[in-house]
Amino acid sequence: MKYALFIKPSAGKEAGKIPKRQRARIREEILKLSENPRPRGVRKLKGREDIYRIRISDYRILYTINDQERKISILSVLARKEAYR
Secondary structure (H helix, E strand, O other), X not given: OOOEEEEOHHHHHHHHOXXXXXXXXXXXXXXXHOOOXXXXXXXXXXXXXXXXXXXXXXXXXXXXXEOOOOEEEEEEEEEHHHHOO
């Protein structure tokens, strides 16, 4: 059963600033999250409650998972150096 994807407006703006080539790959990976919200390589961030991150090249997608409602919320899509500030 698929999870519903929700993208915060600020995450959409961040993704819009990424070069087209990487943006297409990031979009693909976000869509794959609806099938499997915890793919290989996903990490739960320490010190933050229920926030996960997936790495795509030099970019990070930060998101939350609500298993009861089957919902994934994309919080941000940032370059690695910006993602953890």
